Amino acid sequence: MRKAIAISLFVCVLGTLFSVNASLGSDRPLRIGVEGALAPFNYTDPSGKVVGFDVELTDAILDASGLTGEWIRQDWDGLIPGIIAGKFDIVSATVSITEERKKRVDFTDPLYRTSIRFVAAKGAFLDDRNSTLRGKRLGAQRATVSSAHLQKHYPDSEVVLYDTQDALRLDLIAGRIDALIADQIATEDSFLKKPEGTGYEFFGSVIKPDDGIGIVLPKGHDELMQRLNSGIATIRSNGKFDQISEKYFGDTDLR
Amino acid sequence: MENALAYGPQVLQGLLYTVLLTVCTVPFAVMVGVTFAAFSLAKSRLLNRVARVYAGLFRSIPELVILLFFYYGLSNVVSTILMKPVEFSPFTTGVVALSLISGSYTAEVLRGAVQAVSLGQTEAALSLGFRPIAAWIKIILPQAYKMAIAPLTNVLLILIKDTALASVVGIEELLRKSSIAAGSTHSPFIFFGGAAAIYLVASIPILVWQEKAEKKSEVAI
Numbered sequence: 405m406r407k408a409i410a411i412s413l414f415v416c417v418l419g420t421l422f423s424v425n426a427s428l429g430s431d432r433p434l435r436i437g438v439e440g441a442l443a444p445f446n447y448t449d450p451s452g453k454v455v456g457f458d459v460e461l462t463d464a465i466l467d468a469s470g471l472t473g474e475w476i477r478q479d480w481d482g483l484i485p486g487i488i489a490g491k492f493d494i495v496s497a498t499v500s501i502t503e504e505r506k507k508r509v510d511f512t513d514p515l516y517r518t519s520i521r522f523v524a525a526k527g528a529f530l531d532d533r534n535s536t537l538r539g540k541r542l543g544a545q546r547a548t549v550s551s552a553h554l555q556k557h558y559p560d561s562e563v564v565l566y567d568t569q570d571a572l573r574l575d576l577i578a579g580r581i582d583a584l585i586a587d588q589i590a591t592e593d594s595f596l597k598k599p600e601g602t603g604y605e606f607f608g609s610v611i612k613p614d615d616g617i618g619i620v621l622p623k624g625h626d627e628l629m630q631r632l633n634s635g636i637a638t639i640r641s642n643g644k645f646d647q648i649s650e651k652y653f654g655d656t657d658l659r
Numbered sequence: 660m661e662n663a664l665a666y667g668p669q670v671l672q673g674l675l676y677t678v679l680l681t682v683c684t685v686p687f688a689v690m691v692g693v694t695f696a697a698f699s700l701a702k703s704r705l706l707n708r709v710a711r712v713y714a715g716l717f718r719s720i721p722e723l724v725i726l727l728f729f730y731y732g733l734s735n736v737v738s739t740i741l742m743k744p745v746e747f748s749p750f751t752t753g754v755v756a757l758s759l760i761s762g763s764y765t766a767e768v769l770r771g772a773v774q775a776v777s778l779g780q781t782e783a784a785l786s787l788g789f790r791p792i793a794a795w796i797k798i799i800l801p802q803a804y805k806m807a808i809a810p811l812t813n814v815l816l817i818l819i820k821d822t823a824l825a826s827v828v829g830i831e832e833l834l835r836k837s838s839i840a841a842g843s844t845h846s847p848f849i850f851f852g853g854a855a856a857i858y859l860v861a862s863i864p865i866l867v868w869q870e871k872a873e874k875k876s877e878v879a880i
Contacts, residue, residue, distance in 0.1 A: 441842025448843045450665035452672070477839065482727075482827050489731040491829075568838065570847035594845040 433472040434628075436462065437492035440477040442569070443594055444652055445498040448477070457652045461515055462496040462619065464644050469635035480547075481567075484509060487622055494632070495620040498587075500549040500613075510623055512632045514616025516649070516658040520550050522608045523576070523591055524583035532608025537561045543572050543581035549613045550585045569594075576604070583607075589653060663849050666840035670850070673836025674857060680753055680822040680832060687758035688818070692765025699770045710766065717763035722756075722824050729756040730828040753825035757818060764814045772807035773799060805876040812869040816862055833857060 438458070440448045446456040454475040466473050473494075478486055483495050487509060498518075501511045522532050522542075529536055538560040544550035546565040554563045564581050566572040573595050576584050588610065595601040621629055639645045640659070649658050699710035717725065730752045737745045747755075776799050784794035826835035837854040841847040 439842075441839045443843050443845060448669070448839045450662075450669060452669055476829070477831065478829050479827050479835070482829065485727070485731055486829075489735070491731075568842065570838075570841055570845070574847060598845060 433474045434466070434493040435491070436473045436475050437478050437483045437486050437495040438475050438497045439480045439483065440475075440497075441480075442498055442590060445590065446496075457648065458496050458498055458515075458617075460648045460651075461639070461645070464639045464648065465515075465619075465632060465635035467635075468638040468642075468644075469631040471631065471635075484620070487620055490622070493621075493628070498617055499620050501615040501618040502549060502552065504552070505620075508623075510621045510625070510629060511618035512621065512629060513636050514618055515636060516645075517612060517616040518658065519588045519610045519612045520553065520585055521588045521591070521606045521610055522583050522585045523596070523604050523606055525603055526605045529583060529607050534558055534560060537583065540582040541580070543575060543584040544586065545569055545572055548586075550587070553611065553613050554585060573600075589656065663840070663844050663846045666836075666844065666850070669840055670833065670836050670853065670857075673831055673833040674861075676830055676832040677819070677822050677834075678861075680750075680757065680825060680830065681819050683754045684757040684761060684818060684822075685815070687754065688761035688765055688814075691758055691762025692769055695762065695766035696769035696773070699766065700773060710770075714763045714767050717760050718767070722760055722821055723827060725760060726753070726756045726824055726828055749825070749829040752828050753822070753830050757821060757825065760821065761814055761818045764817075765811065768807055768810040768814060769803070771810075772803040775806050776802045801876075805873075808869060808872050808876065812865060815865060819861065819865075820858065 438446050438454050440446055440454045442456075444456055446454060446458040449455050454477060459475065463473070476492060478492075480497070483492075483497060483499070484505070486492050487495050496515075499505070499511075501514060505511070522529070534557065537558055539562070541562045541564055542554050542558060543564045543566060544554050546567055551563070551565050554561070564575070566575065569586060569590065572581075572584050572586065575581050577600060588606070592606075596604060596606070619632055621632075645659075649656075695710045695713055698706040699714075701707065730747070730749065733752070734745055734747050737747075780798055780802065781794055784798040785791065789797065822832050823834035825832060826838075831839070834854055837850040841850040844850075
């Protein structure tokens with residue numbers, strides 16, 4: 405028994421050592437919070453590295469502003485609390501700029517702009533008018549611009565919210581919701597083009613619901629904000645943005 | 660995207676953290692549980708009250724809220740008190756929070772088990788000339804142990820699954836790694852199904868232990 409306790413205490417110490425945060429210095433790299441589970445925007449490769457469109461863009465921006473950063477994965481739900489509590493310096497994780505979020509955190513100028521769109525079984529709906537979707541069950545990921553869009557424009561439908569895109573799609577396939585609304589590119593790439601998405605299609609209009617995707621900063625970090633904004637302007641004018649955008653999305657315009 | 664199989668090592672690394680968290684939490688949860696069970700069985704009204712408040716609080720508040728409070732709140736509180744920035748690692752936070760949560764259930768299980776041994780047993784032991792301490796060790800505790808096996812196994816199994824909540828403070832345990840891999844490959848069935856299978860396999864030794872322990876204590880009494 406004593407031996408068992410000794411071994412477990414030893415293992416605990418090891419565990420703590422493994423998970424100790426990077427030491428805090430003055431010229432340390434920026435700690436960048438990211439979800440890391442939203443391919444192709446920000447996801448994780450098999451070696452555990454965070455990769456994707458957001459990651460390459462942000463690294464290019466930091467590079468252009470003379471900054472460095474280290475990527476820290478965190479649950480989506482912990483990202484904004486994390487930045488408010490000072491666990492991250494910035495968050496770059498496909499976060500849409502919204503008035504609601506601006507009350508708690510600051511955003512840089514938009515990095516890029518995506519659109520959201522409804523998806524349902526082929527032929528199920530012809531348009532996305534409120535009257536067409538009255539009384540239907542509509543799904544979206546919780547705390548996203550998609551969920552805000554549903555709650556604002558579809559008061560007569562039943563809005564069902566999910567923690568992840570995967571859960572959302574699984575419920576559409578299972579028939580527990582009639583339609584979902586989500587990011588157009590991500591949905592096309594990772595659902596409609598996959599075998600499980602063959603029976604489904606976009607319907608209704610392409611919606612640009614927000615002011616784009618921004619990098620999140622805690623309130624009042626004006627100097628860092630200026631440096632990041634000048635970095636964004638630089639990569640948008642020197643062709644770096646287009647180069648990365650083309651690599652991920654071909655000729656789809658994300659500006 | 661990437662081939663799902665390539666994420667195997669990532670998922671196993673997640674399993675390592677699930678096991679680490681569990682192995683580290685159990686000794687502390689037992690210490691906390693025994694201490695507060697002793698408090699609630701003590702003759703002091705004050706200690707009874709302390710034990711009651713603790714068990715009430717930690718069993719009532721959602722585990723997720725406790726974890727978030729410890730991670731985001733506690734370091735701020737401690738930093739303010741010490742007047743210098745203090746940062747707790749996610750792992751430490753996870754172990755402390757999970758120990759207090761599991762400890763509260765353990766305390767109640769142990770208290771219940773001891774109280775379930777009929778008072779007549781103590782009286783009989785004392786009238787046979789046992790000292791109170793000996794009556795406890797030789798008569799009460801062995802019987803209480805037998806009754807505590809099943810509920811303690813429950814606490815342990817629930818703890819293993821609760822470690823998944825530690826992902827909100829940034830620990831990438833089994834379920835979080837599986838969720839990352841699912842989101843990165845868009846193959847949720849493979850990874851969530853795989854995670855379920857791993858939790859099941861990891862629980863089998865505990866279930867076997869429970870059966871053995873229950874048989875053994877049957878013989879002993």
